[in-house]
Amino acid sequence: MVTAAAIIPAAGSGSRMGLDHPKQYHFLAGAPILIHTIRVFVASPCIDNIVVVVPADRVESTSQLLAEYGLAEGSVLVTAGGRRRQDSVRAGLDLLDTGVDIVLVHDGARPLVTVDLIERCYRAAAEHGAAIAAVPVKDTLKKGGSDKRILHTVEREGLWQAQTPQAARLSLLQRAYELVGERDVTDEASLLELAGTEVWLVEGTEVNIKITRPDDLVIAEQIMKKSDVPSLLVGHGYDAHRFAPKRKLVLGGVTIPFAMGLAGHSDADVLTHALCDAILGAMGAGDIGLHFPDSEKQFKNIYSIELLQDVVGKAREKGMELSNADVTLVCQEPKLAPFIAEMRTILSEACSLSEERMNVKATTTEKMGFTGRMEGISCHAVVLLSKREEKRG
Ligand code: CTP
Numbered sequence: 267m268v269t270a271a272a273i274i275p276a277a278g279s280g281s282r283m284g285l286d287h288p289k290q291y292h293f294l295a296g297a298p299i300l301i302h303t304i305r306v307f308v309a310s311p312c313i314d315n316i317v318v319v320v321p322a323d324r325v326e327s328t329s330q331l332l333a334e335y336g337l338a339e340g341s342v343l344v345t346a347g348g349r350r351r352q353d354s355v356r357a358g359l360d361l362l363d364t365g366v367d368i369v370l371v372h373d374g375a376r377p378l379v380t381v382d383l384i385e386r387c388y389r390a391a392a393e394h395g396a397a398i399a400a401v402p403v404k405d406t407l408k409k410g411g412s413d414k415r416i417l418h419t420v421e422r423e424g425l426w427q428a429q430t431p432q433a434a435r436l437s438l439l440q441r442a443y444e445l446v447g448e449r450d451v452t453d454e455a456s457l458l459e460l461a462g463t464e465v466w467l468v469e470g471t472e473v474n475i476k477i478t479r480p481d482d483l484v485i486a487e488q489i490m491k492k493s494d495v496p497s498l499l500v501g502h503g504y505d506a507h508r509f510a511p512k513r514k515l516v517l518g519g520v521t522i523p524f525a526m527g528l529a530g531h532s533d534a535d536v537l538t539h540a541l542c543d544a545i546l547g548a549m550g551a552g553d554i555g556l557h558f559p560d561s562e563k564q565f566k567n568i569y570s571i572e573l574l575q576d577v578v579g580k581a582r583e584k585g586m587e588l589s590n591a592d593v594t595l596v597c598q599e600p601k602l603a604p605f606i607a608e609m610r611t612i613l614s615e616a617c618s619l620s621e622e623r624m625n626v627k628a629t630t631t632e633k634m635g636f637t638g639r640m641e642g643i644s645c646h647a648v649v650l651l652s653k654r655e656e657k658r659g
């Protein structure tokens with residue numbers, strides 16, 4: 267099996283950013299830039315080991331930071347870098363196991379890399395020996411003099427902007443470092459080219475920017491916010507129960523004084539059942555009968571609000587939050603208006619939602635149909651769930 271390692275150089279001082287701390291530790295969309303970067307590599311199935319190379323005086327604090335963000339376990343090593351980027355990468359190479367076949371070098375300051383791009387660079391290096399992410403140059407290029415006068419236009423055809431990941435067989439990269447590692451270069455491909463190794467281009471994305479100047483922070487923050495937009499999931503539920511004598515009438519968790527109740531295995535709270543079904547529907551998780559079968563004793567006469575709490579908990583486990591709910595009871599009698607406020611309180615508490623996001627209304631059907639004939643009560647519910655997507659890639 268091919269083993270792949272990532273080296274993440276993050277030992278620079280970030281002088282062009284002009285902050286009072288190295289840019290890779292700057293907070294962006296809720297976490298340090300370097301943490302965003304490492305997370306994508308941790309999430310990449312093709313990467314087995316990760317070496318993060320940081321300024322010598324930050325090795326310890328970076329290890330602590332990784333622990334804080336739950337990234338310390340497993341295969342992430344932290345080591346001290348050198349004066350130039352290439353010295354830092356070399357320090358990372360020195361830590362790699364001899365069993366590593368492919369190594370991917372990726373700037374700590376490129377947090378918008380994706381699992382997909384990592385995978386494509388890895389595959390291209392496995393096929394060709396060495397490959398880097400790059401984007402075709404799209405603007406017209408000018409060669410300018412020191413006085414900012416244009417000297418000439420540079421032919422754009424065939425020009426690419428190099429990015430990272432830069433991937434190569436470990437043996438090829440080690441050889442390149444031995445042959446030409448003292449020459450000043452700004453990326454691994456330059457070393458490989460100087461060592462006579464062919465390097466291939468993998469088309470990356472314009473989004474994979476290296477955070478270099480203050481403007482880049484604004485752009486990266488905007489992109490991250492956009493990709494953090496939750497996806498919205500709609501759900502619908504419907505239920506109906508028949509009137510029965512000698513039963514309590516429970517609707518939305520409220521016991522309502524009436525001559526009859528509703529028949530059912532549980533407390534027959536038709537409203538709460540419709541709401542549970544709507545939430546399960548939005549989750550793509552079937553219906554209430556699947557989760558709480560009426561063949562099971564434990565659900566006999568159960569207060570259905572407990573089922574609702576359980577369903578909301580299941581949604582939360584899957585990263586989904588109830589955003590709002592709208593419920594319509596179809597009921598000829600009794601008159602429900604006096605109980606609606608209490609229902610909203612109980613339901614919104616069970617769902618950890620504010621009351622204005624938990625709407626309950628009731629209607630008659632003007633004596634038409636089964637509800638109009640007082641055979642039972644039915645209820646419709648619609649909900650919106652929001653789901654936070656996993657990190658980019
Ligand atoms: N890097 C490194 N060791 C160095 C210099 C740079 O590991 N001696 C890392 C940076 O931390 C960054 C990546 O290499 O993640 C790309 O370098 P660059 O964007 O140039 O970062 P800095 O050198 O920190 O920034 P500047 O050039 O503005 O000082």
Ligand code: MG
Pocket residue numbers: 278
């Ligand atoms: Mg630099």
